[in-house]
Amino acid sequence: MPNTIHIPTPLRPFTDKKESVEVSGATVGELLKDLTTRHDGLKKHLYTDEGRLRNFVNVYLNDEDIRYLQKEQTPVKPGDSLSIVPSVAGGAVSPKPQAKAEGGLS
Amino acid sequence: MTTATDVDLPTLNAEEIKRYSRHLIMPEVGMDGQRRIKQGSVLCIGAGGLGSPAAMYLAAAGVGRIGIVDFDVVDYSNLQRQLLHTTNDVGRTKLESAKNKLNALNPHVQVETFEEALSSDNAMRLFKGYDVILDGTDNFPTRYLVNDACVLMGIPNAYGSIFRFEGQASVFATKDGPCYRCLYPEPPPPGLVPSCAEGGVLGVLPGVIGVIQATESIKLLTGIGQPLIGRFLIYDALNMKFRELKLRKDLDCPVCGTHPTVTKLIDYDQFCGIAPAQDHSAGATVNATEITPVELKKKLDAGETPFILDVREPNEYQINKIAGSTLIPLGELPRRYQELPRDRQIVTQCKMGGRSAKAQDFLKTVGFADVLNLKGGILEWIDKVDPSQPKY
Numbered sequence: 394m395p396n397t398i399h400i401p402t403p404l405r406p407f408t409d410k411k412e413s414v415e416v417s418g419a420t421v422g423e424l425l426k427d428l429t430t431r432h433d434g435l436k437k438h439l440y441t442d443e444g445r446l447r448n449f450v451n452v453y454l455n456d457e458d459i460r461y462l463q464k465e466q467t468p469v470k471p472g473d474s475l476s477i478v479p480s481v482a483g484g485a486v487s488p489k490p491q492a493k494a495e496g497g498l499s
Numbered sequence: 500m501t502t503a504t505d506v507d508l509p510t511l512n513a514e515e516i517k518r519y520s521r522h523l524i525m526p527e528v529g530m531d532g533q534r535r536i537k538q539g540s541v542l543c544i545g546a547g548g549l550g551s552p553a554a555m556y557l558a559a560a561g562v563g564r565i566g567i568v569d570f571d572v573v574d575y576s577n578l579q580r581q582l583l584h585t586t587n588d589v590g591r592t593k594l595e596s597a598k599n600k601l602n603a604l605n606p607h608v609q610v611e612t613f614e615e616a617l618s619s620d621n622a623m624r625l626f627k628g629y630d631v632i633l634d635g636t637d638n639f640p641t642r643y644l645v646n647d648a649c650v651l652m653g654i655p656n657a658y659g660s661i662f663r664f665e666g667q668a669s670v671f672a673t674k675d676g677p678c679y680r681c682l683y684p685e686p687p688p689p690g691l692v693p694s695c696a697e698g699g700v701l702g703v704l705p706g707v708i709g710v711i712q713a714t715e716s717i718k719l720l721t722g723i724g725q726p727l728i729g730r731f732l733i734y735d736a737l738n739m740k741f742r743e744l745k746l747r748k749d750l751d752c753p754v755c756g757t758h759p760t761v762t763k764l765i766d767y768d769q770f771c772g773i774a775p776a777q778d779h780s781a782g783a784t785v786n787a788t789e790i791t792p793v794e795l796k797k798k799l800d801a802g803e804t805p806f807i808l809d810v811r812e813p814n815e816y817q818i819n820k821i822a823g824s825t826l827i828p829l830g831e832l833p834r835r836y837q838e839l840p841r842d843r844q845i846v847t848q849c850k851m852g853g854r855s856a857k858a859q860d861f862l863k864t865v866g867f868a869d870v871l872n873l874k875g876g877i878l879e880w881i882d883k884v885d886p887s888q889p890k891y
Contacts, residue, residue: 448683480687
């Protein structure tokens, strides 16, 4: 039985707009590897050039942060779901005008 | 907060008792709870999408003192979601508009306005004396600044964040609870996460998230219920789903852990990898990989034929465009870049210049040598070259 990975809105452009992707594997790391094999564009958003999960990308197995389980080695059971939860800053127009000039952050 | 004894709490007059009667008849709030709300104070960082609904409900509920930090001016593009401001307010400062509405809603509420950019220099001074900070900002440096100041001062942070159809909420920096850095020790590099101005936001979404922030603020002031501490709420408006994830306090957290390394406010632009601000109004700080709209116009007028690559989404392209440009959305570029000519100069362009800079970087990695990024995007093109087109 495949597992589901929930894709957050900011990353959906890289999954053909899909909000969840069916993947298979025995560990969290294998599920993520399967995901980035299916959707290559996600790789640089999730991993550093050295192949480590990026610090601002949090991965949850069901409702638990994998940092407090066995990280990418955490075993998964059929039906478990993964969520990728990246940091999002949106809200009011910035009280920091200089950041607005960056475009990418304002 | 909940430490005040009954005798310390402010009293309610007859008009206030009538006004708050729907609170007073609930035993969970009652007279004591309402007096705690009146004694309470909340500082809203930003009077935009999140701050608008939050401040309105806090004022209606009778929070005694509401502060707002903002220096922006009301724009037409705000009105789709920022209910504090009306069409008549376009061009006024958001603070003036907000104060006006909140006073009209509830004259018993003291509204304090601070027309300044929140910074490491003023955050502690502005936060001092407030019971709750309500973070409704839209950029990472300010998120980390608000978090760190809250932790250092021991003030809880009712956090909310929105993007397109998705919102997040939590309560950070309570005495034993996790903080924003426990969740995200490091910010994403600039440019990797698009902004609301570039990515868009469903107008009702900040209503839901801002009201959750206001709800949590009132629970913190009255001490009732289970606050959203150690829990991270994710709201998906398209599928109408709420999910909740567990948050833990990170003992190694640099600001709230057992051996903190951040013991005072730092330079948050530097922390978030943002270069010092440049004077964009002068238009003189263009680097070698950028082209200004005026320069591009000159090129075109001189008969040059750069390939103008618009990397926005099709619905944005429908609103306005540079004549002769070709649309390939940024997300499709990795599999469609072969469509681009190798023998012409390419000018990448988006709304404001953020996405097109990423497109430019990408094209260089796949071997395109002559790629310029249009400074300020289509918005600056319209301002400087073609004012006949609408802006968004």
